Amino acid sequence: LTPPTRVSVGRAIAWIDAATNCLDIEKIGLETATGRVLAADIRAANPIPAVDRTAIDGYALHAEDSLGAGAYNPLALTAIAVEAGEALPAGADAVVPRDEVETDEAGRVVLVEPVVSGANIERAGAAAGVGVLLVAAHTGLAPRHIGMLAVAGRVTVPVFHRPRVRLAIAGRARSSAGLDGNGPMLRALIERDGGIVIAAALVDAFAGGADFVIVAGGTGRGHLDRSAAALAASGRVDIHGVALAPGETAGFGHTADQVPVVLLPGAPAACLWNYELFAGRAIRRLGGNDPTLPYAFARVVTARKIVSPIGVTEIRPIRRLADGRVEPLGAFGETEMMAGLAGDGFIIVPEAREGYPAGAQLTAFLYDQGRTGAEPVL
Amino acid sequence: LTPPTRVSVGRAIAWIDAATNCLDIEKIGLETATGRVLAADIRAANPIPAVDRTAIDGYALHAEDSLGAGAYNPLALTAIAVEAGEALPAGADAVVPRDEVETDEAGRVVLVEPVVSGANIERAGAAAGVGVLLVAAHTGLAPRHIGMLAVAGRVTVPVFHRPRVRLAIAGRARSSAGLDGNGPMLRALIERDGGIVIAAALVDAFAGGADFVIVAGGTGRGHLDRSAAALAASGRVDIHGVALAPGETAGFGHTADQVPVVLLPGAPAACLWNYELFAGRAIRRLGGNDPTLPYAFARVVTARKIVSPIGVTEIRPIRRLADGRVEPLGAFGETEMMAGLAGDGFIIVPEAREGYPAGAQLTAFLYDQGRTGAEPVL
Numbered sequence: 001l002t003p004p005t006r007v008s009v010g011r012a013i014a015w016i017d018a019a020t021n022c023l024d025i026e027k028i029g030l031e032t033a034t035g036r037v038l039a040a041d042i043r044a045a046n047p048i049p050a051v052d053r054t055a056i057d058g059y060a061l062h063a064e065d066s067l068g069a070g071a072y073n074p075l076a077l078t079a080i081a082v083e084a085g086e087a088l089p090a091g092a093d094a095v096v097p098r099d100e101v102e103t104d105e106a107g108r109v110v111l112v113e114p115v116v117s118g119a120n121i122e123r124a125g126a127a128a129g130v131g132v133l134l135v136a137a138h139t140g141l142a143p144r145h146i147g148m149l150a151v152a153g154r155v156t157v158p159v160f161h162r163p164r165v166r167l168a169i170a171g172r173a174r175s176s177a178g179l180d181g182n183g184p185m186l187r188a189l190i191e192r193d194g195g196i197v198i199a200a201a202l203v204d205a206f207a208g209g210a211d212f213v214i215v216a217g218g219t220g221r222g223h224l225d226r227s228a229a230a231l232a233a234s235g236r237v238d239i240h241g242v243a244l245a246p247g248e249t250a251g252f253g254h255t256a257d258q259v260p261v262v263l264l265p266g267a268p269a270a271c272l273w274n275y276e277l278f279a280g281r282a283i284r285r286l287g288g289n290d291p292t293l294p295y296a297f298a299r300v301v302t303a304r305k306i307v308s309p310i311g312v313t314e315i316r317p318i319r320r321l322a323d324g325r326v327e328p329l330g331a332f333g334e335t336e337m338m339a340g341l342a343g344d345g346f347i348i349v350p351e352a353r354e355g356y357p358a359g360a361q362l363t364a365f366l367y368d369q370g371r372t373g374a375e376p377v378l
Numbered sequence: 379l380t381p382p383t384r385v386s387v388g389r390a391i392a393w394i395d396a397a398t399n400c401l402d403i404e405k406i407g408l409e410t411a412t413g414r415v416l417a418a419d420i421r422a423a424n425p426i427p428a429v430d431r432t433a434i435d436g437y438a439l440h441a442e443d444s445l446g447a448g449a450y451n452p453l454a455l456t457a458i459a460v461e462a463g464e465a466l467p468a469g470a471d472a473v474v475p476r477d478e479v480e481t482d483e484a485g486r487v488v489l490v491e492p493v494v495s496g497a498n499i500e501r502a503g504a505a506a507g508v509g510v511l512l513v514a515a516h517t518g519l520a521p522r523h524i525g526m527l528a529v530a531g532r533v534t535v536p537v538f539h540r541p542r543v544r545l546a547i548a549g550r551a552r553s554s555a556g557l558d559g560n561g562p563m564l565r566a567l568i569e570r571d572g573g574i575v576i577a578a579a580l581v582d583a584f585a586g587g588a589d590f591v592i593v594a595g596g597t598g599r600g601h602l603d604r605s606a607a608a609l610a611a612s613g614r615v616d617i618h619g620v621a622l623a624p625g626e627t628a629g630f631g632h633t634a635d636q637v638p639v640v641l642l643p644g645a646p647a648a649c650l651w652n653y654e655l656f657a658g659r660a661i662r663r664l665g666g667n668d669p670t671l672p673y674a675f676a677r678v679v680t681a682r683k684i685v686s687p688i689g690v691t692e693i694r695p696i697r698r699l700a701d702g703r704v705e706p707l708g709a710f711g712e713t714e715m716m717a718g719l720a721g722d723g724f725i726i727v728p729e730a731r732e733g734y735p736a737g738a739q740l741t742a743f744l745y746d747q748g749r750t751g752a753e754p755v756l
Contacts, residue, residue, distance in 0.1 A: 010755075034566035057598060084598065085645060142745070143566035144650060150559020151646050181528020188412035188521035220435055220461065267463060268529050272522060296674060297749050350755075363753065367520070371675050375741065377388075377728075 006241035006248065008351055009277065009313040015239060015252050016278055019260040020285040023161040023211060030149055036159040037194065037288040038139045044132045044152055047125030052088045056120045059101065059109045060092035063117035076108040088121060095120040128152070138288055160288035163212050165195040168205035170218035170227045170266075182216040182264070182271045189272075190214075192294070193280050194287040202227065206234040206255040211286055213259055214279050217266030219249040227251065227263045235261065242278075243351055245314045245331065246270040250278060273315045295345070295365040301325045306356045308349040317343035318364055326364050344368070384619035384626065386729055387655065387691040393617060393630050394656055397638040398663040401539040401589060408527055414537040415572065415666040416517045422510045422530055425503030430466045434498045437479065437487045438470035441495035454486040466499060473498040506530070516666055538666035541590050543573040546583035548596035548605045548644075560594040560642070560649045567650075568592075570672070571658050572665040580605065584612040584633040589664055591637055592657050595644030597627040605629065605641045613639065620656075621729055623692045623709065624648040628656060651693045673723070673743040679703045684734045686727040695721035696742055704742050722746070 007015075025039040054060060059079035069075040079096070080089045088095075094115045102110045128134065134152055135145050141157070149157060167190065169183045187197050198210055205215050218227035219240075228240050228251045239252040240263075247270025251263030262279040264271045276293060284291045303325040308314040317329040319342070329343050345366040349355060356362055385393075403417040432438060437457035447453040457474070458467045466473075472493045480488045506512065512530055513523050519535070527535060545568065547561045565575050576588055583593050596605035597618075606618050606629050617630040618641075625648025629641030640657040642649045654671060662669045681703040686692045695707040697720070707721050723744040727733060734740055 031562040031565055033562075034569065083603075141566075143563050143570060144745075146566045147559055147563030147646050147650055150562050181525055184409040184411075184528050185521050185525030187409055188519075188524045191412065192521060225461075268525050272525055292753055297753060367522075375670055375675060 006243055007239050009242060009244050012239060012242045012244075012250070012252060012278055013281065016260075016262075016282045017285065017291075019252075019254070020212075020282045022288045023163060023286050025158050026161055027156045027158050029156055030146060030154055033141050033149075033157050033159060034143060034146055035194070036141055036157075036162075038135055038137055038141060038145075039158040039160045039288060041133055041137050042135045042149060042152075042154065042157065044128040044130055044134055046153060047130055048128040048152055049122055049124055049126065050153075051124050052093075053122050053124075054082045054086055054088055054095040054120060055084060055122050056095060056097055057083050058095040058098045058120060060089050060095050061109065061115065062091055063094040063115045063119070066094075066111050066113075066115040069111040069114050071112050075111045076104050076106070077111060079109040093117045093121065138290070140289060160286075161211075163195045163283050163286035164198055164210045165190050165283060166198045166200045166205055166207075166210035166213045168200045168202045168213075168215045170202040170205075170215050170230075180217065180266075181268055182266065185268070185272065186214060186216055186264075186275060189275050189280060190283060193283045194289055195283045202230055206231065206259075206261065208255075208257055208259075210259055212279075212282055213255060213261040214264060214275075215261065216264045216271055219251055219263045219265050231255075231261055231263065242274070243312045244274065244277065245309070245312050247274045248312075250274045252278070293365060295367070297363050297365045299361055300364045302347075302356055302358060302360055302362060303327045305358045306347070306349065308353065308355040310354045311351055313351045314349040316347050316349060318345055318347055320344040320364075320366075384621055385617050387620060387622050390617060390620045390622075390628070390630060390656055391659065394638075394640075394660045395663065395669075397630075397632070398590075398660045400666045401541060401664050403536050404539055405534045405536050407534055408524060408532055411519050411527075411535050411537060412521060412524055413572070414519055414535075414540075416513055416515055416519060416523075417536040417538045417666060419511055419515050420513045420527060420530075420532065420535065422506040422508055422512055424531060425508055426506040426530055427500055427502055427504065428531075429502050431500050432460045432464055432466055432473040432498060433462060433500050434473060434475055435461050436473040436476045436498060438467050438473050439487065439493065440469055441472040441493045441497070444472075444489050444491075444493040447489040447492050449490050453489045454482050454484070455489060457487040471495045471499065516668070518667060538664075539589075541573045541661050541664035542576055542588045543568050543661060544576045544578050544583055544585075544588035544591045546578045546580045546591075546593045548580040548583075548593050548608075558595065558644075559646055560644065563646070563650065564592060564594055564642075564653060567653050567658060568661060571661040572667055573661045580608055584609065584637075584639065586633075586635050586637075588637055590657075590660055591633060591639040592642060592653075593639065594642045594649055597629055597641045597643050609633075609639055609641065620652070621690045622652065622655065623687070623690050625652045626690075628652045630656070671743060673745070675741050675743045677739055678742045680734050680736060680738055680740060681705045683736045684725070684727065686731065686733040688732045689729055691729045692727040694725050694727060696723055696725055698722040698742075698744075 060082045061077055061079040065077050094117055104110055169180050190197050205213055215227045218225045228237055231237050231253050235255040237251055237253040242250045247265040249265045253261050264274045281291045304327045306328045318326040320326050345364050347362055347364050438460045439455055439457040443455050472495055482488055547558050568575050583591055593605045596603045606615055609615050609631050613631055613633040615631040620628045625643040627643045631639045642652045659669045682705045684706045696704040698704050723742050725740055725742050
């Protein structure tokens with residue numbers, strides 16, 4: 001068993017980054033690609049639009065034929081009815097709006113002014129020429145990307161494999177109902193970060209068939225704390241102990257097959273924050289995602305002094321005030337998931353700081369989508 | 379067939395709000411509840427924690443027994459080894475840290491100073507008393523909510539049913555590959571908003587078994603535009619035409635069974651924005667979600683004049699500049715999904731405005747999570 005060596009948060013993050021790289025690429029259908037992470041730049045293979053086409057419902061014609069048309073010299077021309085988005089018929093180079101022209105009994109369009117070549121036409125390639133970057137590698141595909149790629153004629157896209165995450169709950173029950181709440185919470189977090197959860201008992205946690213392993217609970221040094229010993233017995237422990245509050249007992253190592261493992265403390269708030277900073281980062285990196293914390297953030301001013309121990313990176317819940325400033329809430333503790341729920345977000349006090357004086361600028365991470373000001377009334 | 383009557387965006391939103399209410403409630407297991415919308419306030423049924431317990435690994439004892447202990451008068455006391463989070467043994471009212479005390483050969487703890495009653499103890503109810511609100515109705519359950527509810531001993535939660543959305547693609551192909559890209563995009567949007575997609579052909583679009591119906595394409599007045607006529611034939615059309623750019627041909631009505639229907643224009647950008655403002659709002663309302671646009675937003679200053687037609691609500695893509703101001707991009711058009719991808723978000727110019735002068739304050743919706751300033755280095 002590796003002796004406890006408490007490292008800095010920065011050192012633990014560096015361990016995660018060294019232990020994880022993007023997984024392999026698979027090709028999937030566009031209609032199942034939302035939320036997946038693009039593994040290569042997608043460029044326009046054809047011009048968009050592919051051909052000259054009409055921008056409106058109307059009649060397509062050859063503009064030159066309309067020369068000389070006037071109020072006192074109406075010209076009746078053969079024209080083809082077209083609808084917005086349709087390819088322009090051969091020989092046509094302009095479209096007149098359906099609602100603005102008359103047709104005669106022979107179905108011809110009666111013009112009372114000449115039409116300009118190119119009127120109401122979208123030229124091939126007007127939106128994007130061949131080779132134009134449509135969506136960049138490592139983009140998490142949102143609905144609008146799916147729409148654009150469909151417009152561009154993509155049927156499949158290359159994406160990174162979703163990381164298979166073996167999850168073992170090794171701690172004891174901590175809730176009033178005798179449940180370990182970390183299981184449902186971690187499952188939700190892993191899925192948010194694009195991972196596929198494979199539940200396992202501690203005894204099977206370090207077997208093959210996974211890209212990453214999380215063991216929650218049992219990371220302390222008590223007689224019930226078995227997870228570091230179990231990892232040491234079937235692989236190796238590189239780090240045991242991180243200077244992070246809440247939770248200082250996280251562990252890091254590898255299985256015998258070199259699959260990276262993170263051991264999370266069992267106390268709920270400690271489990272959550274050690275997941276967010278370390279295990280979640282690993283899963284996001286494996287899946288090709290942005291590895292940073294998946295929260296909105298903003299520069300804010302603290303309305304009150306924030307006191308935090310030096311030598312420990314501390315996650316502190318905050319509340320936003322009506323004037324846009326923030327104030328600290330009580331520290332996360334063993335049971336203080338409540339503090340996280342009551343607040344609007346959190347700050348991270350680096351280990352070199354003892355906190356911040358009132359009026360200091362700092363970065364606040366926010367639980368909601370980062371909305372300031374009022375939504376416009378429509 | 380109802381005659382085209384172009385209404386304002388505000389009027390169309392009012393139609394959506396009148397046509398949609400939260401669906402019924404179902405009870406589901408907590409481990410499958412992430413992303414679901416809570417249908418009732420959840421309050422603490424028991425104190426959290428439920429009993430007095432130890433905050434640290436150590437030895438539990440009765441503090442009074444330590445009176446008189448000192449460096450020159452070490453006291454050996456019988457104490458019980460406990461681990462962080464464990465219930466306090468009967469008779470104990472304090473815990474001394476395991477790493478800070480010696481034990482003698484009889485396993486007793488040797489104290490060299492007295493212990494204060496309550497030291498390192500978390501009292502029952504310290505995090506939340508019985509009846510305290512844990513998570514409010516209409517909250518979209520995030521991982522941290524799941525963690526808190528598990529700590530509180532919840533095994534199931536009441537959530538709103540997910541809306542069943544019948545989706546029919548009635549338009550013609552618009553991509554270079556002969557695909558209609560609206561299908562994959564709308565599927566992604568409906569799922570983002572919590573809906574369950576039921577694909578259908580136009581002929582089956584207005585059958586039973588759905589909570590909401592979307593038909594994409596065929597909303598214009600061309601000879602290929604059949605969706606408003608199809609709805610009129612099997613139900614009723616309340617509105618056909620909305621003063622929204624891109625896309626002015628959206629339709630609103632009900633099936634014969636009084637299920638609300640939105641007909642979306644087939645041009646990709648028009649389809650997207652009519653979904654976001656109208657169909658998506660309906661689905662979000664049916665599922666008990668926040669009905670507003672699911673984007674971060676912020677007050678910003680425009681670096682350039684924005685010109686927009688009066689009498690039409692316009693969605694305009696914008697780009698964020700390095701100095702935090704925004705500038706408008708070209709309007710969304712038939713093929714200009716590109717404009718949406720190139721930009722950082724969008725603004726909504728109300729129909730009563732002709733735009734904004736340079737330097738004006740306005741609200742920008744943002745595609746990313748709303749991040750300003752740099753993430754702190756850990």
